[in-house]
Amino acid sequence: MGKVAIIGVGQSTFVRSYPGSIRELVFEGFKEAMQDAQLSTKDIDASVVCSAPEYDKQRSPAGVFAEYLGLNPQPTFYVETLCSSSSTGLKLAYSLVKSGLHDTVAVIGFQKMSEISSSESQERMGRGADIQWESPFGTMMPAYYAMYAKAHMEKYGTTLDDLALIRVKAATYGQLNERAVYRKPVEFEMFSDPENRMAGPVASPLRVGDCCANADGSACIIVASEEKAKSISKKPVWILGVGAASTSVNLAGRDLFTGLTVAQQAAQQAYEMAGVGPKDIDVAEVHDCFTIAEMMAYENLGFAKPGEGKELIRNKETYQEGNIPVNVDGGLLSKGHPIGATGGSQIRTIVLQLRDEAGDIQVKDPEIGLVHNIGGVGLYGNVTLLGRG
Amino acid sequence: MSKVKEADDRFKKFGTVSFTSITKTNDFVDYLEDNKVMGTRCKDCGTSFFPPRADCHQCLASNTEWFEVSGKGKLVTYSKLEYAPIGFQDDVPYCIALVDYGDYKVFGRISNDLSEEDIQVGMEVQTVVNTLPNGQLNYVFTKA
Ligand SMILES: [Zn+2]
Numbered sequence: 001m002g003k004v005a006i007i008g009v010g011q012s013t014f015v016r017s018y019p020g021s022i023r024e025l026v027f028e029g030f031k032e033a034m035q036d037a038q039l040s041t042k043d044i045d046a047s048v049v050c051s052a053p054e055y056d057k058q059r060s061p062a063g064v065f066a067e068y069l070g071l072n073p074q075p076t077f078y079v080e081t082l083c084s085s086s087s088t089g090l091k092l093a094y095s096l097v098k099s100g101l102h103d104t105v106a107v108i109g110f111q112k113m114s115e116i117s118s119s120e121s122q123e124r125m126g127r128g129a130d131i132q133w134e135s136p137f138g139t140m141m142p143a144y145y146a147m148y149a150k151a152h153m154e155k156y157g158t159t160l161d162d163l164a165l166i167r168v169k170a171a172t173y174g175q176l177n178e179r180a181v182y183r184k185p186v187e188f189e190m191f192s193d194p195e196n197r198m199a200g201p202v203a204s205p206l207r208v209g210d211c212c213a214n215a216d217g218s219a220c221i222i223v224a225s226e227e228k229a230k231s232i233s234k235k236p237v238w239i240l241g242v243g244a245a246s247t248s249v250n251l252a253g254r255d256l257f258t259g260l261t262v263a264q265q266a267a268q269q270a271y272e273m274a275g276v277g278p279k280d281i282d283v284a285e286v287h288d289c290f291t292i293a294e295m296m297a298y299e300n301l302g303f304a305k306p307g308e309g310k311e312l313i314r315n316k317e318t319y320q321e322g323n324i325p326v327n328v329d330g331g332l333l334s335k336g337h338p339i340g341a342t343g344g345s346q347i348r349t350i351v352l353q354l355r356d357e358a359g360d361i362q363v364k365d366p367e368i369g370l371v372h373n374i375g376g377v378g379l380y381g382n383v384t385l386l387g388r389g
Numbered sequence: 390m391s392k393v394k395e396a397d398d399r400f401k402k403f404g405t406v407s408f409t410s411i412t413k414t415n416d417f418v419d420y421l422e423d424n425k426v427m428g429t430r431c432k433d434c435g436t437s438f439f440p441p442r443a444d445c446h447q448c449l450a451s452n453t454e455w456f457e458v459s460g461k462g463k464l465v466t467y468s469k470l471e472y473a474p475i476g477f478q479d480d481v482p483y484c485i486a487l488v489d490y491g492d493y494k495v496f497g498r499i500s501n502d503l504s505e506e507d508i509q510v511g512m513e514v515q516t517v518v519n520t521l522p523n524g525q526l527n528y529v530f531t532k533a
Contacts, residue, residue, distance in 0.1 A: 203470045
């Protein structure tokens with residue numbers, strides 16, 4: 001059985017409120033990926049559409065997009081794992097190609113979060129948790145991650161300053177990313193100024209500056225068989241490992257609160273499949289929906305030992321010039337987090353890095369890149385390893 | 390004459406806003422009204438469940454009995470919310486928390502009687518029934 005490649009990547013600019021419909025939003029990411037791969041719609045054998053359906057007014061969007069993108073009569077279907085939907089889509093596309101069922105598959109992630117109001121969207125995010133036993137208490141995503149932050153700080157002495165450093169890093173690169181929602185500089189001092197918005201409380205201990213923003217966006221990844229990739233692509237990037245895991249939705253069913261077991265397990269699977277370890281990773285995109293999420297990712301992916309993630313950010317090891325550059329495209333904290341498109345955007349960043357096409361944020365000669373994409377509050381974990389040539 | 394059977398939707402009384410009305414664990418609400426917080430235990434294999442379940446994933450039996458969440462648990466972690474989802478704004482600020490009882494854990498809210506200075510990770514708490522201002526029922530953690 002041959003290898004599986006990514007031969008095209010695209011994403012829309014992520015914005016607060018997209019001035020168009022979801023099919024038009026999706027067209028933007030798709031068009032860029034198709035032009036990148038130099039394919040026509042006839043070359044796509046199947047499409048996998050990925051989003052979190054609670055934001056969609058359109059029922060069953062896959063069918064609508066297949067028509068709008070010119071992908072009829074090829075098969076199309078829909079997958080979701082909340083915020084990691086498009087990484088799950090990539091894993092499915094990998095399986096479809098690896099099995100020999102299809103040669104070329106388009107993974108299309110999108111979210112138009114502005115279809116509903118911000119508070120309504122917060123309520124829906126809360127319902128990404130256990131609606132029977134948790135949501136009646138009034139839960140929100142920031143509060144769940146805040147509980148992990150509290151536990152991490154208590155156990156390991158991680159500080160709010162360490163979390164602020166992660167946001168400062170994100171903003172350093174967000175300023176360079178024309179596709180990002182938040183492009184303003186963020187200074188460390190802002191977090192100690194009670195008048196500053198960044199320092200405003202959300203869910204203790206997390207502050208406004210610790211949280212990413214909602215966004216509208218789309219992304220598209222074109223996956224192809226080895227044979228197809230070699231015949232049409234000058235710079236295929238290879239899928240070396242795909243790991244995925246799940247856990248109890250209710251926090252009462254979990255044992256670890258200083259990290260995400262799904263990330264540990266997905267990483268382990270992906271490393272084993274690729275025959276590599278954390279030290280082999282040259283560049284990574286991690287799911288920094290909150291600053292604490294990036295801190296835990298350092299540890300869950302093995303870039304640092306448990307409790308030592310803070311040393312990485314204090315020593316700037318996760319900056320572009322550091323030992324293990326992480327989220328040098330600004331991350332979710334800068335780009336915004338259009339749920340179903342987020343994983344696709346992360347994958348695109350790593351593919352561009354491995355092709356030496358990342359521009360200002362290019363890290364030096366990366367061979368292997370990692371994508372860590374989490375759904376819900378560590379409910380679904382996906383880790384994907386990509387390699388050049 | 391056929392009579393329309395009324396739905397047993399007791400569960401809609403759980404929490405500030407309930408998103409579920411019908412469940413096989415509806416008796417949970419009756420117990421709350423009786424001032425008891427209850428979990429379920431599988432009669433076949435003995436596994437304890439909180440939140441309560443009607444079905445056991447260990448042995449696939451659907452043969453459970455109720456037990457009371459009593460005694461002291463340990464506060465694992467918490468967060469104080471300054472914003473709330475729709476329907477919960479009148480409750481702000483409030484703390485959500487997780488408590489470890491050893492055999493099982495309980496997710497819920499910390500009692501408003503506890504000020505933030507009184508809350509420490511690792512402290513011993515107990516779980517008690519609470520009537521919300523809107524007449525709904527939930528449970529909260531208080532100092533043991
Ligand atoms: Zn059992």
